[in-house]
Amino acid sequence: xxxxxxLSDNDPVCSNRRxxxxxxxxxxAGGALGVSIPxxxxxxxxxxSAQEAATPLPExxxxxxxxxxxxxxxxxxxxxxxxxxxxxxxxEQLYVRNxxxxxxxxxxxxxxxxxxxxxxxxxxxxLSVAELKTMGLTxxxxxxxxxxxxxxxxxxxLKGTDKAIKGTSWALGAAGCVAWTGVPLKTVIEAVxxxxxxxxFITGTGGEKIxxxxxxxxxxxxxxxxxxxxxxxxxxxxLNGKPISLAHGGxxxxxxxxxxxxxxxxxxAKLSLTDTETDAKIQKTRYRVHDMGTEGSADxxxxxxxxxxxxxxxxLSDGKAGRVTVAGVAFGGMNAVQEVEISxxxxxxxxxxxxxxxxxxxxxxxxxxxxxxxxxxxxxxxxRATDATGKTQPEEPELNAGGYSHNGWLAPGVKxxxx
Amino acid sequence: xxxxxxLSDNDPVCSNRRxxxxxxxxxxAGGALGVSIPxxxxxxxxxxSAQEAATPLPExxxxxxxxxxxxxxxxxxxxxxxxxxxxxxxxEQLYVRNxxxxxxxxxxxxxxxxxxxxxxxxxxxxLSVAELKTMGLTxxxxxxxxxxxxxxxxxxxLKGTDKAIKGTSWALGAAGCVAWTGVPLKTVIEAVxxxxxxxxFITGTGGEKIxxxxxxxxxxxxxxxxxxxxxxxxxxxxLNGKPISLAHGGxxxxxxxxxxxxxxxxxxAKLSLTDTETDAKIQKTRYRVHDMGTEGSADxxxxxxxxxxxxxxxxLSDGKAGRVTVAGVAFGGMNAVQEVEISxxxxxxxxxxxxxxxxxxxxxxxxxxxxxxxxxxxxxxxxRATDATGKTQPEEPELNAGGYSHNGWLAPGVKxxxx
Numbered sequence: 116x117x118x119x120x121x122l123s124d125n126d127p128v129c130s131n132r133r134x135x136x137x138x139x140x141x142x143x144a145g146g147a148l149g150v151s152i153p154x155x156x157x158x159x160x161x162x163x164s165a166q167e168a169a170t171p172l173p174e175x176x177x178x179x180x181x182x183x184x185x186x187x188x189x190x191x192x193x194x195x196x197x198x199x200x201x202x203x204x205x206x207e208q209l210y211v212r213n214x215x216x217x218x219x220x221x222x223x224x225x226x227x228x229x230x231x232x233x234x235x236x237x238x239x240x241x242l243s244v245a246e247l248k249t250m251g252l253t254x255x256x257x258x259x260x261x262x263x264x265x266x267x268x269x270x271x272x273l274k275g276t277d278k279a280i281k282g283t284s285w286a287l288g289a290a291g292c293v294a295w296t297g298v299p300l301k302t303v304i305e306a307v308x309x310x311x312x313x314x315x316f317i318t319g320t321g322g323e324k325i326x327x328x329x330x331x332x333x334x335x336x337x338x339x340x341x342x343x344x345x346x347x348x349x350x351x352x353x354l355n356g357k358p359i360s361l362a363h364g365g366x367x368x369x370x371x372x373x374x375x376x377x378x379x380x381x382x383x384a385k386l387s388l389t390d391t392e393t394d395a396k397i398q399k400t401r402y403r404v405h406d407m408g409t410e411g412s413a414d415x416x417x418x419x420x421x422x423x424x425x426x427x428x429x430x431l432s433d434g435k436a437g438r439v440t441v442a443g444v445a446f447g448g449m450n451a452v453q454e455v456e457i458s459x460x461x462x463x464x465x466x467x468x469x470x471x472x473x474x475x476x477x478x479x480x481x482x483x484x485x486x487x488x489x490x491x492x493x494x495x496x497x498x499r500a501t502d503a504t505g506k507t508q509p510e511e512p513e514l515n516a517g518g519y520s521h522n523g524w525l526a527p528g529v530k531x532x533x534x
Numbered sequence: 535x536x537x538x539x540x541l542s543d544n545d546p547v548c549s550n551r552r553x554x555x556x557x558x559x560x561x562x563a564g565g566a567l568g569v570s571i572p573x574x575x576x577x578x579x580x581x582x583s584a585q586e587a588a589t590p591l592p593e594x595x596x597x598x599x600x601x602x603x604x605x606x607x608x609x610x611x612x613x614x615x616x617x618x619x620x621x622x623x624x625x626e627q628l629y630v631r632n633x634x635x636x637x638x639x640x641x642x643x644x645x646x647x648x649x650x651x652x653x654x655x656x657x658x659x660x661l662s663v664a665e666l667k668t669m670g671l672t673x674x675x676x677x678x679x680x681x682x683x684x685x686x687x688x689x690x691x692l693k694g695t696d697k698a699i700k701g702t703s704w705a706l707g708a709a710g711c712v713a714w715t716g717v718p719l720k721t722v723i724e725a726v727x728x729x730x731x732x733x734x735f736i737t738g739t740g741g742e743k744i745x746x747x748x749x750x751x752x753x754x755x756x757x758x759x760x761x762x763x764x765x766x767x768x769x770x771x772x773l774n775g776k777p778i779s780l781a782h783g784g785x786x787x788x789x790x791x792x793x794x795x796x797x798x799x800x801x802x803a804k805l806s807l808t809d810t811e812t813d814a815k816i817q818k819t820r821y822r823v824h825d826m827g828t829e830g831s832a833d834x835x836x837x838x839x840x841x842x843x844x845x846x847x848x849x850l851s852d853g854k855a856g857r858v859t860v861a862g863v864a865f866g867g868m869n870a871v872q873e874v875e876i877s878x879x880x881x882x883x884x885x886x887x888x889x890x891x892x893x894x895x896x897x898x899x900x901x902x903x904x905x906x907x908x909x910x911x912x913x914x915x916x917x918r919a920t921d922a923t924g925k926t927q928p929e930e931p932e933l934n935a936g937g938y939s940h941n942g943w944l945a946p947g948v949k950x951x952x953x
Contacts, residue, residue, distance in 0.1 A: 201775025202673045202713055203622055208775070252848075252861045252903040254621045254891030294621055294892070302905075306857075356620025356627070429671075438725075442671045472673030473713070475892040484671040486721075 175217050176362045183208040187283050190216065194288035200428030200444060202472045202482055203256065204291030206355050211362050212261045212289060212376060214336050214397065215323045218361065222322070222382055226358055226366035231350065235318075235388030237308025244352055244367055251302040254294050255349055255372050256475035258446045261289035262375040262402055262418040265521025269514060272526075278407055280518040287426050287527055292444070292480045295370045297351030304345065304388070314388035315342055319369035322384030332395050338378045339392040340371050340419060347372045347478075350383065372478035373449035375418045375520070377402050392417075404515045411517070421448030423508055424522040425455055425483070425500035427529050436491040436533040441468070446480035447502030454501045455483040461495035461528055462510065468498070477503070489533050496529040594636050595781045602627040606702050609635065613707035619847030619863060621891045621901055622675065623710030625774050630781050631680045631708060631795060633755050633816065634742045637780065641741070641801055645777055645785035650769065654737075654807030656727025663771055663786055670721040673713050674768055674791050675894035677865045680708035681794040681821055681837040684940025688933055691945075697826055699937040706845050706946055711863070711899045714789045716770030723764065723807070733807035734761055738788035741803030751814050757797045758811040759790050759838060766791045766897075769802065791897035792868035794837045794939070796821050811836075823934045830936070840867030842927055843941040844874055844902070844919035846948050855910040855952040860887070865899035866921030873920045874902040880914035880947055881929065887917070896922070908952050915948040 170186035172179055183198040192211040194204070222229075227245035267284040283289075300317070304310060321336035340348075349370040352359060359365030364381025371378045377397070392398055392413070402418040403411035425445030441459070445452045451474075456465040468483040475481075483498070501507040511523045589605035591598050602617040611630040613623070641648075646664035686703040702708075719736070723729060740755035759767075768789040771778060778784030783800025790797045796816070811817055811832070821837040822830035844864030860878070864871045870893075875884040887902040894900075902917070920926040930942045 201715065201772065202675075203775055205775045248848075249854075249857045249859055249905075251905050252859050252890055252901070254901055256621075256892045296620065296891070353620065356622055356624045429667075435668075438668050440668055440671050471671055472715070473675045473892075473894040473898070475894065479892070482671070482673055486668075486670050 176211055178207060178360075179209075179211075180205075180207045184210075185288065187285075190214075191283045191285075193283075193285055194291060196287050196426070196428060197431055199288055199290065199426070200442060200482065202292065202475065202480075203355060204293055206293070206357065206360065206363065209259070209291040209293060209363065210261065210285075210289045212263075212283075213362070213381070214377070215321070215334065218323055218382060220361065223358070223361050223365050226352065229366040231367060231383060232385045233303070233307055233387070234385070235311050235314055236304060237311065240307050242303070247298050247303065247350055247367075248352070250306055251298040252296065253299055253349065254296045254353075255347070255370065255478060256292060256294045257370070257372040257478035258290060258292050258421065258448075258480050259376055259379065260291075260421055260424075261285060262377050262519045263517070264289035265523075265526070266518035268521050268523065268526035269518040272511075272514070280407075280514075280516065282518055289376075292446070292475070294355050294475075295349055295351035295368070296353035296356070297349045297367075297370065299346075300348040300350055300369075300386070301345050303350065310342070310345075310388045313390050316340065316389045316392055317342055317344060317348055317369075317371075318385075318387045318389045318393050319380035319383045320385035320387075320393075321380050322382040335395050336380060336397055337393045337395040338380055338398055339389060340374060340378050342388065344371055344374070350386070373420050375402075375421055377418060402517070402519070404517070404519055407514055407516050409516060418517075418519050421446070422520055422522040423447045423450070423452065423500050423502040423506050425452070425498045425508065425524070426527045427457070427496045427498050430496075430531060431529055433532045433534070436489055438486060439489045439533070440484055440486045441496055441498075442471075442482065442484040443468075443498050444480040445483055445498065445500035447477070447500070447504075447506075449477070450502040450504050450506075451477040452481055452500050453503045453505075455481075456499045457483075457485045458497050458499070459487070459489065459494045462497055462499075462525060465499065491533055493530065493532050496531065497524050497527070499524040595630055597626060597779075598628075598630075599624075599626045603629075604707065606704075609633075610702045610704075612702075612704055613710060615706055615845070615847060616850055618707055618709065618845070619861060619901065621711065621894065621899075622774060623712055625712070625776065625779065625782065628678070628710040628712060628782065629680065629704075629708045631682075631702075632781070632800070633796070634740070634753065637742055637801060639780060642777070642780050642784050645771065648785040650786060650802060651804045652722070652726055652806070653804070654730050654733055655723060656730065659726050661722070666717050666722065666769055666786075667771070669725055670717040671715070672718055672768065673715045673772075674766070674789065674897060675711060675713045676789070676791040676897035677709060677711050677840065677867075677899050678795055678798065679710075679840055679843075680704060681796050681938045682936070683708035684942075684945070685937035687940050687942065687945035688937040691930075691933070699826075699933075699935065701937055708795075711865070711894070713774050713894075714768055714770035714787070715772035715775070716768045716786075716789070718765075719767040719769055719788075719805070720764050722769065722805075729761070729764075729807045732809050735759065735808045735811055736761055736763060736767055736788075736790075737804075737806045737808045737812050738799035738802045739804035739806075739812075740799050741801040754814050755799055755816055756812045756814040757799055757817055758808060759793060759797050761807065763790055763793070769805070792839050794821075794840055796837060821936070821938070823936070823938055826933055826935050828935060837936075837938050840865070841939055841941040842866045842869070842871065842919050842921040842925050844871070844917040844927065844943070845946045846876070846915045846917050849915075849950060850948055852951045852953070855908055857905060858908045858952070859903055859905045860915055860917075861890075861901065861903040862887075862917050863899040864902055864917065864919035866896070866919070866923075866925075868896070869921040869923050869925075870896040871900055871919050872922045872924075874900075875918045876902075876904045877916050877918070878906070878908065878913045881916055881918075881944060884918065910952055912949065912951050915950065916943050916946070918943040
């Protein structure tokens with residue numbers, strides 16, 4: 116009766132609550148099998164077993180570079196670690212995570228004709244993308260990262276215990292740094308008379324069709340973020356200089372710079388300034404940070420602003436002793452990243468790395484590098500970033516039931532040998 | 535006997551000197567026919583006649599987006615104006631201009647194994663790309679622009695006179711802003727003991743095979759730039775986060791930020807610090823700025839650092855009166871761009887535009903935009919940029935025999951009607 120492919124097959128809370136859907140448990144278990152040792156060399160990243168590597172790309176993302184992707188499922192594709200080091204992530208290497216099965220091509224058949232309903236403002240209205248394009252233009256470079264990026268490290272930690280975290284075993288590659296082009300939401304809101312009195316949240320609603328027989332509130336992708344983001348939110352039609360692909364939310368996506376992926380609503384069809392957060396399940400109980408053994412609720416924090424984070428992207432495999440350049444990427448969520456340290460001995464000794472390449476603004480990641488002489492031997496390469504507010508990545512983050520927001524520096528270490 | 539496809543078929547000096555090569559004159563004339571009125575609406579840019587638009591992509595660049603490219607010839611492909619507005623130009627939309635027919639795929643079969651000979655230093659040596667990768671890492675975002683970009687406007691100006699400029703009729707799209715990743719040349723030079731005494735130039739040599747029977751000096755792509763660029767030159771293996779394609783100079787390219795395209799030597803096989811400029815024809819007489827009716831020589835300026843320039847990228851076609859956002863890109867060559875003004879009446883009245891989007895550094899272009907209310911009527915949209923040293927684009931640049939370095943603001947104007 117219900118096509119379960121409409122639903123994400125490996126969201127942790129989703130799979131807890133929707134255990135009645137055929138296949139969910141099996142797929143979740145399959146994902147977990149892909150986790151390997153967090154301290155790994157080469158690009159055998161957690162979640163990237165040989166079996167997964169061989170999974171072909173789903174049809175709607177056939178244009179991705181297959182070498183760069185780990186296919187966890189049709190709706191969850193991770194970027195291989197070796198492909199996460201560039202200042203801008205090419206779209207064909209960008210991770211994919213859809214809460215609902217991606218819509219068909221009819222969504223992008225007439226991009227300029229796509230309609231956005233705007234409410235919670237003085238003069239509620241409906242604007243086409245063509246109209247939005249006349250109103251203003253800007254570009255924001257920012258890290259797009261799935262809330263569950265790093266979950267594999269939490270799962271690894273729980274191996275052999277009686278606890279487990281369900282959900283896609285993302286290691287590091289459910290993240291990329293991309294440039295979105297569109298109109299500032301603030302400009303649009305001003306053009307429609309400003310916010311209604313009392314508005315506290317920006318609520319975006321995805322335009323995906325909800326299958327009959329399901330409670331829309333359980334399925335709909337509708338997210339609210341604090342209205343304090345009004346100065347930075349974007350209604351975007353381009354990703355890295357091209358019309359946004361269907362897989363990444365084209366023709367129109369709500370972009371909330373500095374916020375975790377789920378808040379950046381794809382196929383955005385409705386934008387409301389609201390007094391309260393939406394009561395859609397994806398906001399009310401899912402994507403909440405709460406203790407193991409408890410349920411998500413409005414009383415615990417939503418997965419909103421991202422934490423400071425970094426990882427090494429090169430080298431990832433054994434090589435020659437001598438001069439070695441250790442490089443990676445670092446970001447601070449809402450804040451610029453201020454400093455990155457690198458250790459080659461798993462965190463005993465630290466050395467300040469240089470930022471290299473362009474600074475694309477506080478929401479983007481920065482590349483860092485440190486060139487050093489290394490004797491033959493074994494090394495564990497780790498990086499540790501500090502943001503502009505002084506927050507530093509923890510060695511290990513606290514466990515949470517959904518396995519969200521992992522930003523520890525120890526687990527993503529890279530073990531290599533130099534001869 | 536000689537395969538003329540080895541040679542560029544529409545370089546102005548090249549076609550003067552090599553008139554004996556079958557087909558050259560015909561192709562050059564064909565290019566010139568494609569020039570339309572410089573003040574144009576829509577994306578009917580100069581050089582983009584319907585006939586050219588229909589030319590299929592050559593095999594080695596089949597992966598380009600055909601909608602975004604004007605195929606002037608197998609070795610000269612221009613980006614359509616509407617596709618030049620993003621902060622980073624996607625590689626599949628980037629213009630192509632090869633002086634010599636692009637090599638075959640054997641050049642990129644073993645990227646890390648590609649060898650670079652380094653001379654003019656204390657310890658001359660040969661380094662592989664794999665070795666270069668251990669030495670350091672950085673990324674530079676910069677405008678890559680063909681020396682002849684804008685030549686169509688010079689050619690248009692000479693219509694109906696007894697003068698003519700040969701060569702590809704590039705309008706605005708022989709330019710893009712891209713991110714190169716590689717090792718700073720300075721780091722490499724330091725590792726091999728530093729420059730030989732008296733070195734005044736950085737000379738890069740392309741690795742293309744020279745067909746038997748031709749004088750290598752006439753054909754070889756070997757360019758010298760002042761050694762003052764040592765702090766910014768890069769030996770790059772990545773373009774926009776991916777290994778550099780064959781069409782764009784992979785596996786290794788010498789990148790000279792702020793300098794015109796020809797100086798960025800593709801397939802770089804030799805890097806020398808030299809006392810004098812190379813006497814290869816591409817340096818000695820070609821790519822020189824000299825008066826109509828004179829020959830290129832070492833006594834006139836080489837096409838090196840680029841001039842301040844800008845153009846409107848949107849709107850390019852007729853539309854509705856009311857709110858309109860005029861947007862474009864602007865750059866300053868070696869200097870950051872400081873200000874951009876926009877006129878909607880062909881330069882009678884000017885209004886300051888806002889820079890929007892990330893600032894990728896002084897060698898990159900910046901996006902600008904100005905939202906305004908326009909009544910029904912006809913408009914001529916032009917932009918005029920000023921760089922950090924105070925240099926402003928001229929209304930019309932001086933003619934030169936090669937049609938190089940056009941940076942006038944008048945000719946690229948966009949005529950539109952709003953109803």
